[in-house]
Amino acid sequence: MSPYVFLIISISLFLGTSLTLFSNHWLMAWMGLEINTLAIIPMMTYPNHPRSTEAAIKYFLTQATASMLVMFAIIHNAWMTNQWTLLQMSNPTASILMTLALAMKLGLAPFHFWVPEVTQGISLSSGMILLTWQKIAPTALLYQISPTLNMKVLITLAFLSTMLGGWGGLNQTHLRKILAYSSIAHMGWMAIIMMINPPLALLNLLIYIIATLTLFLMLNFASVTKIKSLTNLWNKSAPMTTAILLTLLSLGGLPPLTGFMPKWLILQELVANNNIIMATLMALSALLNLFFYMRIIYASTLTMFPTTNNSKIQWPYPQTKTINIIPTLTIISSLLLPLTPLFITLMH
Template sequence: MSPTIYIVIMSSLATGTIITMTSHHWLMAWIGLEMNALSIIPIISTMHHPRSTEAATKYFLTQAAASSMILFSGMINAWQTGTWDITQLTTMPSHVLLTAALAMKLGLAPMHFWLPEVLQGSTLMTSLIVVTWQKLAPMSLIFLTINNLSTTILMTMGLLSSVVGGWGGLNQTQTRKIMAYSSIAHLGWMAAVSSIMTSIMIMNLVIYLILTTAMFLTLTQTKSKTIQDTTMTWTTSPTMTIIMMTLLLSLGGLPPLTGFLPKWLILKELITQNLAAAAVIMAMSALLSLFFYLRLAYSTTLTLAPSTTQTKLKWRLKPNMSTPLLSSLSTASILLLPLAPLMLQ
């Protein structure tokens, strides 16, 4: 892809998200979502491979269906109330349709099936865009309409997503699919707390973006596409191997790392709201996620390659990508927990 076309596509992608995040009219929000979805499709299908074409098709069909449901929800509301204002969503069919559409956009269970497939057909950097930037517009719509969305559906989908995200990742050997199920599980935690306290949801989203970006940059730097590839990480950079292990533990939510903070606050909030059963289910599902993170951490740092390699001094070579972003995000992914009182003010 030529640099000019790439710049146009990436700026359209950013513009679409920003239009949706700043709009108060349903049509403007829908236009932003459509711009966003149509911009990412050429990026997914850049590889000119049947798998990437399939991923782009699946992504397009899912996002088009979700966008049309959002527009339909806005039309029903406008028909009933006479207003297109996003915050004035008052009719019951609109609530349910919008909640389902946003869940499909985000990849919440039971409408999550497209996410692992799309990520598997994309490159690591494209997968990073899909699981980070592409979540911003739907999450902003959830934030704007949270007073009118169906709390029961959101809570059910949150619980289901955290369980499915943990269970689905157990059987995977591809790092992109593992990160897809990790994304589903994290979004489940956000959906569960969204109707109770939006400030915790936003904090969870920010921490999720930092952790996931750092993890994907590490995988890209080490060219790790399968669990077997991660066993050779030490040849590229011994330091990055240790960082990768702590990143995985942070994603799993182990104290005293950054990933523990959102899980701790969400469980505390659920128990405060007398939702102890939901809190127990989510805590148990976090153990499932932790298992496959630990498996990755084990293969990365605690085992050596099954056979002797001739590239033991590969770490002496200059890295093929810029590392300041990776180093700063990795530091934030590991050491943000002491800043919890500052974040909670």
């Protein structure tokens, strides 16, 4: 891809998300979502391949349907309340429609079918943007209309997402699909707390984005897309394998890693709001995710590649991919748990 084209696309992506984040009018927020969707499609189709083209078409159709629903909810709300401002989504029908539309944009179950298919069809770098940056704008809208959301709808979406995100990833061998199902499950954790404690949902999203970004950068650096390929990574780079292991455990939510913090705080908040059954079910669904993360860890660290070559032969050519940011991101995605009191103070 030409550097100029890449620059224009990157600026458009940033502009679209910023427009949605900083707008106070529904029409401007909708325009931001549209710019965001249209900007990522050329990124998805590079390098040009039938699989990436198919993925981009699937993504476009799903996002276009969601945008149409968003617009329908905006117009219905304006018709009933005569308000176009973001904080005035007071009509119940419009609020439910908006929730469903944003769930479709985020990939919450039962609108999750596009996420694994699209992520599998595109490159690792495009998949990274899709599962991190593209979640920011819809989450910002969900955050702003959180006081008017329907609790039953949210709980249903969240529970289905965590369960299906866990079950779906169990029999996958492609790492991109596994990360897509992981994304669905994490979005479920974010949705369940959105109405009770919106800042906690944002904290969950932030930690998820950092951990997923770290994992994608490491997989891209090692050029690994399948679990089978990971078995040979220990020979190439032991520190990279250890970092992948730590990040996966953090995504799974094991203490004392960073990923444990949002899950712990969300369960605590659910219990405090007498939602004990839901908290128990969410905790159990997290075990499904942990299982398929552990399977990757087992394949990459506890098994040897089936050849007689066990020597530490270094690749003779200079490495062109940058790894400057990976150590920093690995530390952030693994060691932030002691800062939990600071985050709680900032949220309140």
